[in-house]
Amino acid sequence: MLIACLSRLGLELGLAGVIGIYAFDELWRVARFIYYGLLALQHRGQESCGIATFDGRGLHRHAAEGVVDRVFDEGLLASLQGWAGVGYVSPQPGQAGLQLAVAEGPVKLTLCLNGKLLNAEQLAKELKTLNAGEVKVFAELLSRLLAKLSPMEAAEEAMRRALGPYSFIALTERGEMIAARDPSGLKPLVIGSFGFDYGVVASESSAIDVVGAELKADVEPGEAYVFTPYSIERRRLFKPKPRFCAFEYVYLARPDSIINDRSIYEVRTRMGEALASEHPVEADVVIGVPETAIPFAMSYSNATKIPLAMGFVRTGPHVRSAIKPTQFERLVGVQLKLNPIRSAIRGRRLVLIDDSVVRGNTTKNTVAVMRNRLGVKEVHVRIGSPRLIAQCPFGMEVPPKDELIAAHLTDEEVAAVVGADSFHWLSLKGLLEAVGDCEERLCLGCFTEAYPFKEVEAREAA
Amino acid sequence: MVKVLLVGEASREHAIADALARSGREPRLYAVMKNCNPGIAKLCVQTGGAVFRGSFTDPKVVVEAASKCSADLVFIGPEEPLFRGVANALVEAGFPVVGALREAAEVEMSKAFMRRLMWKYRVPGRLRFKAFRSVEDAVAYISAYAESIALKPARQAGGKGVKVIADLQAYLSREKQEVKAKHARVIEEKHMAGYDDVEDRILIEERVEGPEYTLQAFTDGRTVKPMPLVQDNKNAFEMDIGPETGGMGSIAGPGMTLPFISGEELKASVEIIERVVEALWRERGVRYKGIISGQMMLTALWGPTIIEFYSRLGDPEACNVLPILKTDLLEVAEAIVSESLHKVDLEFEEAATVVKAVAPRGYPDHRELARGHPVYVDEEAIKRRGCILYYGSVDQRDDGSMVTAGSRVAEIVAKAEDIPRASELAEGCVPFIRLLDGHGLFHRSDIGSSTLLKRRVEQAELVREIYRYRASKGLVGRVLDWIPGRGKVEAEL
Numbered sequence: 001m002l003i004a005c006l007s008r009l010g011l012e013l014g015l016a017g018v019i020g021i022y023a024f025d026e027l028w029r030v031a032r033f034i035y036y037g038l039l040a041l042q043h044r045g046q047e048s049c050g051i052a053t054f055d056g057r058g059l060h061r062h063a064a065e066g067v068v069d070r071v072f073d074e075g076l077l078a079s080l081q082g083w084a085g086v087g088y089v090s091p092q093p094g095q096a097g098l099q100l101a102v103a104e105g106p107v108k109l110t111l112c113l114n115g116k117l118l119n120a121e122q123l124a125k126e127l128k129t130l131n132a133g134e135v136k137v138f139a140e141l142l143s144r145l146l147a148k149l150s151p152m153e154a155a156e157e158a159m160r161r162a163l164g165p166y167s168f169i170a171l172t173e174r175g176e177m178i179a180a181r182d183p184s185g186l187k188p189l190v191i192g193s194f195g196f197d198y199g200v201v202a203s204e205s206s207a208i209d210v211v212g213a214e215l216k217a218d219v220e221p222g223e224a225y226v227f228t229p230y231s232i233e234r235r236r237l238f239k240p241k242p243r244f245c246a247f248e249y250v251y252l253a254r255p256d257s258i259i260n261d262r263s264i265y266e267v268r269t270r271m272g273e274a275l276a277s278e279h280p281v282e283a284d285v286v287i288g289v290p291e292t293a294i295p296f297a298m299s300y301s302n303a304t305k306i307p308l309a310m311g312f313v314r315t316g317p318h319v320r321s322a323i324k325p326t327q328f329e330r331l332v333g334v335q336l337k338l339n340p341i342r343s344a345i346r347g348r349r350l351v352l353i354d355d356s357v358v359r360g361n362t363t364k365n366t367v368a369v370m371r372n373r374l375g376v377k378e379v380h381v382r383i384g385s386p387r388l389i390a391q392c393p394f395g396m397e398v399p400p401k402d403e404l405i406a407a408h409l410t411d412e413e414v415a416a417v418v419g420a421d422s423f424h425w426l427s428l429k430g431l432l433e434a435v436g437d438c439e440e441r442l443c444l445g446c447f448t449e450a451y452p453f454k455e456v457e458a459r460e461a462a
Numbered sequence: 463m464v465k466v467l468l469v470g471e472a473s474r475e476h477a478i479a480d481a482l483a484r485s486g487r488e489p490r491l492y493a494v495m496k497n498c499n500p501g502i503a504k505l506c507v508q509t510g511g512a513v514f515r516g517s518f519t520d521p522k523v524v525v526e527a528a529s530k531c532s533a534d535l536v537f538i539g540p541e542e543p544l545f546r547g548v549a550n551a552l553v554e555a556g557f558p559v560v561g562a563l564r565e566a567a568e569v570e571m572s573k574a575f576m577r578r579l580m581w582k583y584r585v586p587g588r589l590r591f592k593a594f595r596s597v598e599d600a601v602a603y604i605s606a607y608a609e610s611i612a613l614k615p616a617r618q619a620g621g622k623g624v625k626v627i628a629d630l631q632a633y634l635s636r637e638k639q640e641v642k643a644k645h646a647r648v649i650e651e652k653h654m655a656g657y658d659d660v661e662d663r664i665l666i667e668e669r670v671e672g673p674e675y676t677l678q679a680f681t682d683g684r685t686v687k688p689m690p691l692v693q694d695n696k697n698a699f700e701m702d703i704g705p706e707t708g709g710m711g712s713i714a715g716p717g718m719t720l721p722f723i724s725g726e727e728l729k730a731s732v733e734i735i736e737r738v739v740e741a742l743w744r745e746r747g748v749r750y751k752g753i754i755s756g757q758m759m760l761t762a763l764w765g766p767t768i769i770e771f772y773s774r775l776g777d778p779e780a781c782n783v784l785p786i787l788k789t790d791l792l793e794v795a796e797a798i799v800s801e802s803l804h805k806v807d808l809e810f811e812e813a814a815t816v817v818k819a820v821a822p823r824g825y826p827d828h829r830e831l832a833r834g835h836p837v838y839v840d841e842e843a844i845k846r847r848g849c850i851l852y853y854g855s856v857d858q859r860d861d862g863s864m865v866t867a868g869s870r871v872a873e874i875v876a877k878a879e880d881i882p883r884a885s886e887l888a889e890g891c892v893p894f895i896r897l898l899d900g901h902g903l904f905h906r907s908d909i910g911s912s913t914l915l916k917r918r919v920e921q922a923e924l925v926r927e928i929y930r931y932r933a934s935k936g937l938v939g940r941v942l943d944w945i946p947g948r949g950k951v952e953a954e955l
Contacts, residue, residue, distance in 0.1 A: 024705040025827075027644045032637055195626050196697065196706040197641075212631050216701040230828055231904060232699040 014116035014395030015252070016090040016099060017041030018189075019207050020169035022177045022227040023083040023198040026056060030198070031080035033211045034087040038068045040210035041203055043254055044114075045091035050100040052110040052171055053082030059110055059173055063100050065093070084227070086171045088112035101136035105143030108173040113138060114203055115166025115187040116394050118453055123162060138162055142170055142178070151176045151226040156237045159224070164453060165243070165394050165443075167219070169201055177201075177227040184243040184452055185221025186394060186443050188259040192216050199227060204257035218260055243443040243452040247396055249435050250385040251292055251355050260437075265295055267434050271384050272299030272353070274430035280304055281380045281422060284348040287311030289355070289366070290337055291318070296384035297353040306351060309344040312337065334362050342374050349378040356385045357414075358398065360405040364418040371419060381420040386428045390449040398446055464489040464792065465511070467528050469518045469548065469561070470539030471495035471502065473819075473873040474777035476852040478539055478791070479505045481784040485792040492531045494518040497867050501853035519543045521551035528557050535560065535795055538752070541618060541774050545571045545659065549752075558799040562754070565746040566683075567773035569738065569754070574616050574662040576771055583741040586939060587734045587758070587767040589670065590953060593662040597650040600664040604642045608635045610669035613645055615653040616662035618770075621708050623653030626669055670761040672925040673722055673918050674769065676712075676779045677731045677756045680794055682803040683749025686736045687794075690786075690810055691720045691728060692779040693918070695909050698826060702914075707819075707826040708870065711888075711909035713881045714782040715814040721881065721915060722922035723760065731758055731766040738771070751798050755779070762928035764939050778817040781852050781873050786811040813877040816884035816910040819854070819870040820895045823902035829868035835901040837864040837871060840894040849891045850875040871895060871903065885910025 019037040021030040034051050049071050050063025060080045064071045068089060088099040099112045117123070117134040124131035129140050141162060145154035155178050165186030170178045179201040181189045192208035192215045193199045200208050205215045219225060222238035244260050245252070255265040272295060286308045288297025301308035314337040350370060357363050363381060370376045387406035391398045401407050405414060406425065415423035428447055432439060445451040466489045468479055479491055479502045492511040493502045496518060503513050514527040519542045528536055536552050538544060538561030545568075549561040562569075569576050574593035581588055593616055594600035604611075608629050615623040625645045629638045646664055654663050674696075679688045692714040698704035714720065719728050739750050755772035775784075784791070788809040797803045824831025837856055844851045855869035872895055876887035892905050908914050932938055941953040 027641045027648070029637055029640070033634060036631075036633055191701070191703070193697075193701075193703040195628070196704070197625070197627075199703050210631075212628060212634055216703060230831060231823055231902070232704050233904075234700050 014114070014166075015045060016088050016092075016112065016114040017044030017203045017207070018086070018088045018112045018114050018167065018169050019200065019202040020086040020171065020177050020179055021084065021198055021200050021211065024196065026083045028083045028198060029081065030083060030085045031077045033198075034085050035068065035072055035077060037200070037202060037207040037211045038087045038089050040207040040254070041089050042068055044203060044252065045089040047091050047093045048099070049087070049089045050112075051080055051085060051087040052100050053080045053085035054171055054173065054175055055082035056175065059102070059108065059171065061100055061102065061110060084171060084175065084177055086110065086112055086169045086177070098133045099135050101133065101139045103136075103139035103143035105140050106147035107143050109139060109143050109146070109170050111135060111139040111142065111168055111170040113166055113168040114189075114395075115168070115182070116164045117162050117166065118164040119162070138168065139170070146172065151178055151228065152224065152233055152235055152237075154178075155180050155224045155226065159237060165245075167203065175229055178224065179219060180224035180237070181219045181221055183222035183238040183241045184443070185240065185260070186243050186245045186452070188245075188248055188253065189219040190215060190217070190259060191219055191225065199232060201225065204253050204259055206254045206257045209256070215258060242441045244437065244441060245394070246431065246435065246442045246444045247392070247446060250431070252396070255295055262436065267436070268295035268384070269299040270434035270436075271426060271431065272296035273303045274434050275353070275382050275384055275424075275426045276300045276303035278427055278430055279382055279422075279424035281351060282349065283351045283378065283380060285309045285344065286351045286353060287344065288353045290314060292355040293353050293384055296355065300351065300353055300382065310341060311344055311352075313339050313341060315339060331362070338366060340369060340374055345370060345374050345376055348376055349380075350376045351380045351382055352420075353382045353384060355383070356388050357383055357405060358388060359403055360414060360418055367419045378421045379419070381415070381418065381423045383423075383425045385426055386431050386447040387425045388446055390446050392446050393451060393453075394443070394445075396446070464534050465531055466491055466792070466795075467531060467533035467536045468493040468502065468539065469524055469536065469543055471497050471499045471518070472540065472777050473852040473854040473870065474775050474780040475499065475539035476501040476854075477781045477784040478537060478775070480850070480852070481787055481791040482537070483509055485790045487790070487792055489792055492527065492533065494524050494527045497855070497857035498859075499853050500856060500858040500864055501851070503858060519546050519548065521546060521548045524548045525551050525555050525557075528552060528555070533557055535792075535799065537561065537795060539774060541567065541570055541772065544752075544773050545618070558796075559751065560795045560798050561752045562750055562773045563748050565748045566742050566750040568746075569742060569771045570618050570773040572617060572660045572662070573614055573665045573770065574660070576768075577665070577667070579738065579741050579745060580768065582745075583737065585734060585737045585741065586730070587764045588939070589667050589763075589767065590941070591665055591667040594664045594666070595662055597646055597664060600646045600666065601643045603666065604639065604646060608639055611642065612667040612669050613642060613649065614665045614667065615649045616665045617654065617657045617660045619653040619657065622706075623649050624706065628669060628671070670759060670763055670767060672760040672762065672767075673922045674757065674759045675720055675723055676772075676776045677728075677735060677758055678772075678775055678779055678783060679732070679735050679754055680798060680803060680808070681739050681750050681752070681754050682798045682801040683739065683743060683751055684801060685803040686732065686739055686754070687803055687806065687808045688718070688728075688732050688735070689783040689808075690714050690718045691723055691731075692776065692782045693720055694776065694779055695906060699904070700906055700908050705827055707821070709776070709778045709819060710821070710906045711816065711818040711873075712776075712778045712782050713814070713816050713885075713910045713915075715786075715881070716812050716879065718810075722919045727760060727766055731756060734758075734766060734768060749801065751801075760922055760925050760929075762925050762932065763941070765926075765929045765933075778819055778873050781817045781875050782815040783810065785850055785875050786813055786815060786877065811877070814879065814881045814884050816876050816881060816888045818874045818885075818888045818892065818905050818909055820872050820874070820892060820903050820905045821870045822866045822897060823904060825869060833866055833868040835866045836898040837866060838896045838898050839864075839872065843894045844874065844891045847887065847891055848877070849887055851891070851895075866897070881910045881915060882912045
């Protein structure tokens with residue numbers, strides 16, 4: 001149960017789920033499709049969400065704080081008229097609607113963005129506008145470029161100037177939809193379609209499945225798509241320099257998604273197998289901490305032949321505890337989803353599998369419950385991802401290094417602190433093999449402290 | 463000197479003209495065209511023939527042209543002249559014709575007739591359908607059943623107006639029901655407007671899915687001689703995204719099947735065509751003399767299944783098969799006319815072929831934008847690369863200049879030992895077609911790519927597994943249901 005901490009509350013998180021749907025004829029009303037697509041992306045952000053549509057006359061928009069099925073009701077969906085639309089979910093607390101900012105520039109447009117603009121301050125200055133948030137700055141930039149350039153050229157120029165890892169989908173009042181992914185491809189983006197009727201762009205393929213469409217491909221790093229009533233244009237604008245986010249594979253993406261041409265479920269299965277071969281142990285039962293660690297636990301069990309048991313039952317709605325904004329909410333989230341099933345555990349030697357550990361507090365809490373209240377013989381903790389030792393500058397808000405247990409203690413020391421018989425992380429090599437991509441094509445910053453975009457940050461700092 | 467009159471002006475007819483011109487008997491070519499296709503016009507001039515400008519769907523115009531050049535044979539390319547009885551008028555006037563009589567061409571013109579025929583004669587590969595004579599009845603039916611359906615104009619309307627809606631997620635059904643009902647009205651008001659030659663207006667068919675392919679065959683009404691299978695790509699844009707077009711390009715070979723269709727499936731497909739030709743003879747009492755094509759799909763329900771029939775060659779599909787036809791097309795044509803097709807040994811080169819269509823921005827749904835742009839083609843450069851260019855929707859003016867006429871400008875054909883290599887060859891020729899006023903052209907670079915091919919193979923394997931399972935249970939073509947109170951029922955017409 002990865003507990004991330006929003007240490008810089010009020011600053012923008014770079015994590016979000018985005019979706020755009022573009023129908024090829026005007027008979028379609030896409031708001032409900034976007035709504036269900038957003039439900040399929042809800043795990044990427046549960047604090048605010050929004051939908052904007054275009055009906056040939058103008059943009060309609062609604063964004064608010066809360067989860068998708070709380071924010072939108074029948075009346076709102078009916079008011080969002082149109083055959084094209086975009087939507088987002090975000091773990092961003094505070095002001096709702098930082099996403100779907102409406103640019104006031106010459107071409108009115110709205111935009112949602114998954115990622116970070118590293119030079120937003122600089123861009124705002126150049127545009128002589130307030131830095132009212134990265135999405136807003138990007139929307140203004142694109143709006144001004146669209147007044148003099150074709151949509152594809154505008155996308156190219158905007159991406160040349162806006163630095164950072166991001167994927168975005170913009171919808172203009174002229175009925176164009178622009179979707180693109182920066183050359184690092186750090187933030188995922190995929191494209192799909194439904195027959196001869198509509199195209200879909202989304203952060204993950206699970207959203208494409210849920211809106212009844214078929215996944216076609218990744219939007220490649222450096223690639224852009226422009227949808228207009230007359231054409232769909234696809235162009236490689238920049239040479240791809242892939243640095244896919246390893247954390248998408250470990251935690252962020254849904255296991256039923258395919259991103260970067262890889263099945264998340266398969267990657268996580270291989271991670272569990274790698275964990276089993278790196279850190280086997282004599283035990284009676286394997287249990288996984290819901291929900292992300294379940295595939296790790298299943299394949300650990302399959303590889304070691306130690307039976308898998310259902311360890312916990314959730315109370316209340318599904319909450320992605322790790323991306324809740326406050327420590328209090330995260331703790332409530334974790335505790336509510338971890339009511340243990342005594343008979344599965346009592347008197348056994350247990351392998352407890354989790355996806356990651358930040359400070360070790362909740363792991364310690366869980367192990368103590370196992371031992372003191374349920375009476376297990378042994379607890380061996382296995383973590384499906386490598387040691388988390390550094391912050392993420394690109395969206396996933398990991399606490400500062402001095403709060404990360406893996407950055408300070410050895411496995412044996414962690415075992416002693418959390419009260420486990422043994423404690424092991426997956427190795428970095430194990431992760432790389434499971435992902436099936438080489439180190440140079442991934443961003444492994446939270447495990448290695450080596451990040452792409454270093455030069456950009458240095459320039460910005462100067 | 464044999465004189466052949468060709469009817470039509472698209473890339474398909476350019477390919478036919480090209481194949482006829484290759485005949486060792488050096489026929490003289492004439493053509494009836496409304497727009498002047500520069501490729502066809504050139505071949506007419508080169509072979510000593512001529513072009514007649516006029517409405518090629520008008521029987522009077524075509525008979526007059528045939529008389530003027532005292533044609534020994536008339537070859538009709540597109541479907542609309544067949545529907546309007548051009549073949550009938552020519553036969554009455556004593557001209558030998560390759561092209562179905564109106565009665566036989568109804569297999570394409572009336573989609574409801576085709577379905578009824580298939581059910582009446584129990585031809586495999588048939589789908590359940592409902593035909594409606596009023597849009598209100600169709601809308602009422604749609605509102606009553608939230609099903610996955612194909613919604614079609616009951617008459618062939620230039621390939622337009624078909625909407626296939628998979629209605630599988632109950633939570634999206636309301637919007638899809640709305641779209642179906644609205645589209646039924648669009649069919650009535652737009653696509654069926656001006657057609658009063660069929661009684662039915664709207665056709666609703668059960669939706670099936672699987673890889674599509676076209677089987678084109680010559681027939682004299684007794685013998686059916688298949689051509690290599692072709693797969694067209696209907697989505698306007700890359701990776702099968704975008705609205706439906708007449709076809710953005712097609713792949714074939716090497717050999718008679720496609721990489722994702724088995725020999726057995728080809729055989730079953732040919733049998734379907736044979737049985738329909740036979741059924742048409744029994745039903746209508748006319749021999750089908752011309753080309754019949756099945757636009758087919760490999761489905762879980764049947765394996766090879768009929769989506770639609772063409773009473774002619776497909777476009778772009780014709781451009782895959784005619785350039786590799788080794789048998790003299792003129793002799794094939796004469797054998798069709800004299801009902802001696804069984805004596806013809808139809809031979810094709812073993813090569814794989816890829817056709818890529820190049821279209822002006824605006825095609826397919828905004829033709830007004832796509833029309834009237836000056837075209838330049840570097841024919842020599844294309845020839846140097848070993849590829850073939852067939853002109854499409856291009857009008858050549860008297861001064862020799864060419865302008866777009868709204869549809870696909872041209873089709874490039876490449877031959878190679880496999881499909882991906884042919885695709886690359888064709889791709890290399892795309893830049894040799896340009897619009898001189900800077901208006902955009904588009905094509906699909908992915909047609910024939912190994913990525914797309916792999917996708918088709920996977921799709922076919924999925925479907926194949928299901929229909930083989932169904933075959934093992936005796937369920938081919940059958941849909942069983944259990945209704946409380948009524949028991950087990952088998953869905954039928």
